Amino acid sequence: MPALESMTLLVAAVIVHDRTTDRILLLQRGPRSAFAPGRWDLPTGKSEPGEPVTETAVRELREETGLTVGPDSLRAVHLVHGSQRPTAPNGFLTVVFAAHEWAGEPENREPEKHAQVRWFDAAALPGNLVPSNARALRAYLDGNGPGLSLHGWDG
Incomplete structure (x- = not known):
């Protein structure tokens, strides 16, 4: 295992x-969530050791919403490099994918983590989105192509 630093x-x-x-499709984080309570976010999650990031996306989407996508149906649309956290001294790297094809109907599969799962019109997204993923979502919707956002590095 690599050194924590x-x-x-x-x-x-x-x-x-x-x-x-x-x-x-967005998830609202629950009021007792350790990260961004009450904010809306994309289905998001951490990779498991040895897991390709495409499989992380597939797994997290299924675990959080019940939707099933194949890894080949995902298109990488943005990267977010966030500043350090106690468990990630070099920060976090979020690979943001777009999915236009899936199976199933969305439901809140993790009610202990999320208050609700809901569709929003792309032109009327809620204002209280998690900032790092909000930038990626807006870049995607603006058609700016694959991009990179830095989050939290400027103090």
């Missing part, structure tokens, strides 16, 4: 975009 946390986030209705 060299660790960067790998995270996957998924923009579930229903292009027919131009809606985006």
